[in-house]
Amino acid sequence: MNLNKALANLKLTLGLVLFFSLLSLCFYFPDLIASFENSSIAGFAQETLKEAYFYKKLDNQNVQCMLCPRRCIIPPGKRGYCEVRENRNGVLYSLVYAKPCAVHIDPIEKKPLFHFLPSSYAFSIATAGCNLDCVFCQNWQISQARPEEVNYTYLEPEELIEKVKKSGTTIIAYTYTEPTIFYEYMYDTAKLAKSQGIKNVMHSNGHINEEPLRQLCKYLDAANIDLKGFS
Ligand code: SF4
Incomplete structure (x- = not known):
């Protein structure tokens, strides 16, 4: 019982x-x-694309990307060497616009810049991809990844600027992977940031063509050219 x-x-x-x-x-x-x-998976499903700023249309819907010295000739349906620029029916698109996979606040000395606003902090971002594939890369998990292989936060330039302001920082650093390959996102953000008194810093491997660099320099306040490797 x-x-x-x-x-x-x-x-x-x-x-x-x-x-x-x-x-x-x-x-x-x-x-x-x-x-x-709000997750990256749902974000990627939205497939936000941005037409590339520097490319040529060729015969038979081929395109040539003019952003970096590789000058990839990309057939329809294919991507360039960096894996983040795709030819869709004869139009070249950036696949990583507004899709940062790394967002951190770092000391400016980590960029590393030692004579630019010392002791300040930079709101630092990167998307997937790079136009080099160095065997010693410190950030290979994201630099060598395709856009669909990383988690990201969807952040349009306007939203990014708002986050920068809320963070109390006054610098945006384009860094970690290779900012050149997310050029359109960096350019639009830098232009908007500059108009609102926020400074822009590029940490790059320097593998960029002259014309895109000249356009970008209108909005850059500092740059560091190096390779990010374990040492
Ligand atoms: S940015 Fe990418 S697609 Fe364009 S030329 Fe360089 S590696 Fe090729």
Whole structure:
């Protein structure tokens, strides 16, 4: 009899635990959905594309990217060497516009810049991809990744500037991977930032063509050319 009573009590307890567990799942489910909608996977599904600023249209829907000295000739449906620029029906698109996969606040000395606003902090961003593939790369997990292989936060230039202001920093650093390959995002952000008194710093391998660099320099306040490697 006592055993039956104990079993009944156990069943009741388990039933209550199950009930409240389900109840709490229902309660939190909207948040789970919301977090998925904001996640990188959902973001990539939106497929936001930005037409490249520097390229030539060639015969048979081929294009030639004019952003860096590789000058990739890209057939329809293919990507350039950096894997973040794709030819879709004869139009070259950046696949990483507004999709930073790294967002951190770093000391400016980490860029490394030692004579530019010393002791200040830089709101630092990068997307996936690079136009080099150095075996010693410090950030190979993101520099050698395709855009769909990394997690990212969707941040249009305007939203990024708002985050910079809220962070209390006054510098944006384009860094970690190779900023040249996310040129359109960097250019639009830098232009907007400059108009609002925010400074722009580029940490680059320097593998960029002259014309895109000249255009970008209108909005840059400092640059460091080096390779990011383990030493
Ligand atoms: S930016 Fe990318 S697609 Fe363009 S030339 Fe350089 S490696 Fe090729």
